[in-house]
Amino acid sequence: MTMDARESSGSAPAQKATRDMYLPPERKKIADGGTAHISAKEFSVYYGEFEAVKRVSADILSKYVTAIIGPSGCGKSTFLRAINRMNDLIPSCHTTGALLFDGQDIYGKFTDEVLLRKKVGMVFQKPNPFPKSIFDNIAYGPRLHGVNDKKKLMEIVERSLKKAAIWDEVCDRLDKNALGLSGGQQQRLCVARTLAVEPEVLLLDEPTSALDPKATAKIEDLIQELRGSYTIMIVTHNMQQASRVSDSTMFFYEGVLVEHASTAQLFTNPKDPMTEDYITGRFS
Amino acid sequence: MNIGTRKILDRSFTAVGIGSIIVMAVALMIVVVPIITNGIGAVFFTGTVEHRKMLFSEFKRGDSEKLSSEVASSDRYRAKVYGMLTDFEAELETMAPEKKVEYKAKYAEVRAALQALFGPLPGDPEPMLTRFKYGQTRWEKAEEKLHDLLYETKWDNSNPDVMAKEYFVSRAIGFQGTSLVKLFPYVKDNMEKLLLPEFTFYWGFITDSSVDSHFFGGIWPEIQGTFFLAVGAMLFAFPLGVVAAVYFTEYARPGFLNSMLRSANSTLAGVPSIVFGMFGLAFFINTLKVSESKSVIAGALTLAIMILPTIIRAAEEAILAVPKTYREASLSLGSSKWNTIATVILPAALPGIITGGIISLGRAAGETAPIIFTAAVSVGSAIGLADVLTSPTPALSWNIYNLASEHEAAAQIRHVQYGMVLALVSIVLMLNLSAIVLRARISKKLKG
Numbered sequence: 001m002t003m004d005a006r007e008s009s010g011s012a013p014a015q016k017a018t019r020d021m022y023l024p025p026e027r028k029k030i031a032d033g034g035t036a037h038i039s040a041k042e043f044s045v046y047y048g049e050f051e052a053v054k055r056v057s058a059d060i061l062s063k064y065v066t067a068i069i070g071p072s073g074c075g076k077s078t079f080l081r082a083i084n085r086m087n088d089l090i091p092s093c094h095t096t097g098a099l100l101f102d103g104q105d106i107y108g109k110f111t112d113e114v115l116l117r118k119k120v121g122m123v124f125q126k127p128n129p130f131p132k133s134i135f136d137n138i139a140y141g142p143r144l145h146g147v148n149d150k151k152k153l154m155e156i157v158e159r160s161l162k163k164a165a166i167w168d169e170v171c172d173r174l175d176k177n178a179l180g181l182s183g184g185q186q187q188r189l190c191v192a193r194t195l196a197v198e199p200e201v202l203l204l205d206e207p208t209s210a211l212d213p214k215a216t217a218k219i220e221d222l223i224q225e226l227r228g229s230y231t232i233m234i235v236t237h238n239m240q241q242a243s244r245v246s247d248s249t250m251f252f253y254e255g256v257l258v259e260h261a262s263t264a265q266l267f268t269n270p271k272d273p274m275t276e277d278y279i280t281g282r283f284s
Numbered sequence: 285m286n287i288g289t290r291k292i293l294d295r296s297f298t299a300v301g302i303g304s305i306i307v308m309a310v311a312l313m314i315v316v317v318p319i320i321t322n323g324i325g326a327v328f329f330t331g332t333v334e335h336r337k338m339l340f341s342e343f344k345r346g347d348s349e350k351l352s353s354e355v356a357s358s359d360r361y362r363a364k365v366y367g368m369l370t371d372f373e374a375e376l377e378t379m380a381p382e383k384k385v386e387y388k389a390k391y392a393e394v395r396a397a398l399q400a401l402f403g404p405l406p407g408d409p410e411p412m413l414t415r416f417k418y419g420q421t422r423w424e425k426a427e428e429k430l431h432d433l434l435y436e437t438k439w440d441n442s443n444p445d446v447m448a449k450e451y452f453v454s455r456a457i458g459f460q461g462t463s464l465v466k467l468f469p470y471v472k473d474n475m476e477k478l479l480l481p482e483f484t485f486y487w488g489f490i491t492d493s494s495v496d497s498h499f500f501g502g503i504w505p506e507i508q509g510t511f512f513l514a515v516g517a518m519l520f521a522f523p524l525g526v527v528a529a530v531y532f533t534e535y536a537r538p539g540f541l542n543s544m545l546r547s548a549n550s551t552l553a554g555v556p557s558i559v560f561g562m563f564g565l566a567f568f569i570n571t572l573k574v575s576e577s578k579s580v581i582a583g584a585l586t587l588a589i590m591i592l593p594t595i596i597r598a599a600e601e602a603i604l605a606v607p608k609t610y611r612e613a614s615l616s617l618g619s620s621k622w623n624t625i626a627t628v629i630l631p632a633a634l635p636g637i638i639t640g641g642i643i644s645l646g647r648a649a650g651e652t653a654p655i656i657f658t659a660a661v662s663v664g665s666a667i668g669l670a671d672v673l674t675s676p677t678p679a680l681s682w683n684i685y686n687l688a689s690e691h692e693a694a695a696q697i698r699h700v701q702y703g704m705v706l707a708l709v710s711i712v713l714m715l716n717l718s719a720i721v722l723r724a725r726i727s728k729k730l731k732g
Contacts, residue, residue, distance in 0.1 A: 084616060089608075091538075118618030128609035131632055131730035140627070141617040179731060190613070197617055 037062035037201060037231045038083060042097035045078050045087065052078045054255040055097065065223060065232040067246035067263065069239060071278070075255040076235050080203050082106070083233070084120040085113045101201075118145065121194035122203040126210050127186030129178035129193070134170050137178045137189060141197035156196050164192035165222050184215020191222060202226065204234040208241065220245055239279055243267045251275045316709075323706020326699045331484030333358050334403060335421035342414070342495050343488065354480055361477045365398070365467060366406050372464040390458055394467075397433035401426060401471075402478065414496035415693075421500065422699070423481040430475060434468055489703055497663045498687060498700045505666040507707060509580070509677030513659060514649040516584025516672065517591060521648075522641050524588070525595030526630075529637075532596070533603045534625055553593035558653040560590040565657035578676035580667070583659020590654050591644035598640020602633035632730060635723045642719030646712040652681040662686040680708040 036059035045053040053075040060066050068076040078087065085106060087093040099106045106116060118141075129137050138157040139147075147153055157174070161167040166188040170181070178189055187207055194202060204223070208216040223232060223245045236242050242249055242263065249266045251259045251274075259266060259275045270276045333354050340346040372391065376384055395405060403419040404411055411417050420426035435452035456468040471478065492502030528549075536542045564586025568574050574582050606629050614624040630637075652660075660682035667675045687694060687701040694701070 086612060086616060089611070089615070114618050114620050116618075117616055122612075122616035124609060124612060124616075126609060128607070128613045130610060130613065130628060140614070141619075144617065144619050144623060144627075177729070177731070193613075193617065 035062045036060065037102065038233075039100045040079075040097070041100070043082070043099045044096045045075070045082050046094050046096070047090065048092040052255055053082065053252075056257045058250060058257055058260050060231060060233060061248065062231050063228055064247040065227050065234065065245055067242035067249045068233065068235045068252060069237070069242050069249060069278070070252035070258075072237075074252040076250075076252045077205055079252065080205055080233060080235050081122075083201070083203060084117045084122050086122065088113060118197055119199050120201040120203060121197055121199035122205065123187070123190050123194055123207050125206040127183055127190050129181070129186050129189050131177065131179055133175045134178045134181070134189065135174040138193050138196045141193060145197065160192040160196040161189075163195050163226070164188045165218065165225065166192060182215070184211050184218055187211060187215065187219060188222060191219075195226075199230065201231045201233070204232065206235050206237065209237065216241075239267075251278060253278070319702070319705055319709055322699070322702035323709075326703025326706070327486055327489045329484055329486070329699070330423035330481045331486065332419070332421055332423055332426055332479040332481050334419040334479065335484060335486075338418045338421055338495075338500050339488070342500060343492060345488070358478055358480055361474050362402060365402075365471060365478070368464060368467045368470070369395070369398075369405065372462060372467075375463050387459075387462070390455070391464070393436070394433065394455065394464070397429065398471075400429045401433065415499040418500070420479070423479070425696075426475070426479055426481075430472065434472060490707070493665050494663070494700075497691070498683075498697055499693070503680070503683075503700065503704055503707060505664055506678045506680045506683045506704060507711070508666045509660075509679040510649050510681065510708070510711065512580050512667075512669075512672055512677060513583050513587060513655060513679055514645050516580060517587035517648040518641065518645050520585060520588035521592045521595055521644065525592050525641075526599050526637060528592075528596045529599030529603055530625060530630075533600055534621070534629075549593050549596055553597065556653070557590060557651050558656075560586055561654040561657050563589070564654060569658065575674055578657070578659050578661065579674055580659055580672035580677050583655040583676075583679075584672075586654045586658045587648040587651060590651065591648050594644045594647070595640050598643070599633070599637045602636025602640070603629060605636060606632045635726045635730070638726070639719050639723050642715055642722075646715045649715065650681055650708060650712055652685055655679055655682055662690070680704050680711070684708065 038060040040056045040058050042055045042057055043053065044051055044055050056079060068080060070076045081087050082095065082099060083101070083106065087095075095107050101116065101120065105111060130140060132140070135153075135157055138160050139153045142153060142156050147156065158167065158171075161170065166185060169185060170189070178186065181189060187210075191202075191207075208219050211219065220241060223234065226232060227245075227247070234242075234245065246263045248261065249263045250257055251266065251270075251272075253274055259270060259272045261271070266275065267279060270279065333351075336346050336351055337355065340348065340351055376387060376391065379387065399405055399408070399416070399419075401419050403417060420429050431452075434455060436455050436458070437450055438453055439448040439450055441448045454468075456465055459465045459468075486502075489502040490507065491504050493505055494503065495501040532542070532546065536545075564582060568582045568585050569577065569579075574585065610628050610632055611624055614628040615621075619627070659676055660679050661676045662678065662683060664676065664678045667677050684701060684704045687697065687704065691697070
């Protein structure tokens with residue numbers, strides 16, 4: 001899909017998907033080729049007794065950028081982290097309902113979370129490069145998955161760094177420790193590291209909240225670059241950012257998915273009065 | 285609280301802090317300075333010709349031509365002493381019987397003092413023990429023996445209410461009127477020519493075996509034994525401890541059993557080391573029969589059990605201190621749990637783990653009690669690497685204790701004991717220093 005085609009008709013499929021929310025996956029073919037990559041059905045996440053995400057049903061379209069907005073503690077990060085099972089790290093966390101990735105239940109008995117995470121990459125709130133060289137950071141994932149040929153690794157590293165728009169800044173110091181980079185560079189490095197594994201989905205958990213405006217702009221540019229190639233989900237507190245970078249937007253409030261619509265529609269003509277209150281800043 | 289009181293409080297806290305640091309520094313100096321000054325004396329000292337004779341015949345070291353000329357020169361002076369002895373013996377035969385008995389006893393003391401100074405006298409049978417084959421090898425000891433020759437030690441028991449006081453009586457006065465009276469001033473005036481003192485750097489103290497239970501020679505068997513025991517203990521304890529720490533922090537489910545194991549581990553860290561020694565004897569030697577009796581392997585295993593809790597604790601702390609974000613980053617890239625631990629968590633925790641390990645290594649090197657029953661012998665030669673499974677070994681910590689308390693001639697060989705103490709302190713210090721350097725290097729690499 002080309003960028004131009006998407007710009008003219010970008011919002012329509014997302015809207016349709018929302019309407020067809022409860023259709024079975026095989027009928028989720030959207031007019032211009034968009035398919036539901038991830039779909040939640042009555043999906044809940046509990047921390048012990050506390051229900052952090054409440055019976056969410058939604059379809060995340062393939063190769064689209066989906067923003068998740070909502071006040072702090074509304075469960076948006078929990079929902080995001082549920083998609084690549086990062087919540088498994090919290091012992092008291094469990095789920096009900098279904099969360100499907102390519103039609104397969106993420107929390108199914110036979111799902112290998114390691115394989116899942118290979119396909120669903122994640123970039124975190126705070127840049128978290130390993131205390132290794134830039135090269136080793138990027139090559140970490142490919143090495144895990146069996147690429148050991150030095151030349152091939154170099155190719156992957158270069159390609160990933162170029163995709164993450166950081167190649168020009170680091171190409172002459174690949175052997176230097178990644179912790180020596182600035183915060184914005186570290187975050188783009190983390191994106192490159194995730195891309196090196198060639199995931200299908202990219203989860204961004206407030207990727208710019210620890211960065212200054214200049215670095216934020218670079219990350220946003222990067223998301224624009226990557227749109228169309230990956231299914232991207234981005235949690236953000238910044239409404240302008242959500243409206244700038246995303247095709248569709250989900251609004252969470254106290255664990256409930258209040259509204260899920262195309263970004264253009266959600267920001268100009270929200271259906272739910274709560275969404276309107278939130279995006280106009282009446283509460284946060 | 286007003287600003288004046290706050291300032292006074294701040295200042296007094298600072299003063300107390302600085303004061304306690306100064307007290308500690310002084311205490312450290314009081315301990316360390318004598319260790320260094322006395323210990324250095326084992327390697328740098330004023331050696332006599334007897335020392336060089338000993339080195340040549342026991343260790344085949346030294347310049348034989350120089351030595352024979354030295355021996356010839358000192359023998360020229362000694363011949364006069366020996367001549368005086370034969371003269372006096374002849375004179376003794378001509379004395380009246382009761383005088384003869386009196387002088388004979390005194391003369392025997394003189395002979396003993398001379399033997400201590402110069403080794404066997406002409407006509408003496410060849411001594412069985414090496415310690416009697418040579419005179420005084422160290423100048424400061426020779427001066428003590430000279431005093432013994434010149435003065436007889438007597439005890440003043442006149443006042444029964446206080447402890448007897450010692451006092452010295454010149455032997456020369458006792459021999460007034462005989463030919464032997466010339467001997468005392470002669471030996472006193474010609475000491476240097478008789479013994480040829482010379483500044484000596486005896487590096488062999490570190491690398492030589494001991495001769496005749498530390499009377500002569502060095503402490504290499506002890507150093508090597510200490511090394512074998514400490515490194516052996518680490519070989520067992522370090523991998524085991526790190527694996528246990530990984531289990532506790534990454535795999536164990538929180539619960540009753542887990543907290544029991546953890547508190548058992550903490551309790552073990554506080555168990556007196558002699559208990560580990562008894563345990564090692566009962567378990568490794570008597571029950572498991574890792575060796576017939578004491579052996580390096582049994583000692584190393586016992587030390588390993590002793591340092592294990594410390595290593596586990598240090599490794600646990602280090603692993604828990606690794607930022608959670610590293611774990612998340614690795615897992616999100618599709619890494620398995622084990623892979624994350626091996627490639628991200630352990631490397632990041634390495635400085636802490638290594639520090640714990642090397643502190644434990646220092647402790648294993650210095651502990652005495654655990655090896656008394658399991659590995660240490662007081663006298664022995666250096667064992668080969670192949671013998672660690674069957675042979676016991678001397679070790680610095682145990683031999684320091686042994687020389688200080690159980691050796692038959694502890695006072696004669698204080699310098700060896702001090703040398704061992706210095707060697708042990710240096711080894712532990714070097715281990716700790718290397719830990720600091722290694723830690724700094726790895727941290728620097730991690731921080732970039």
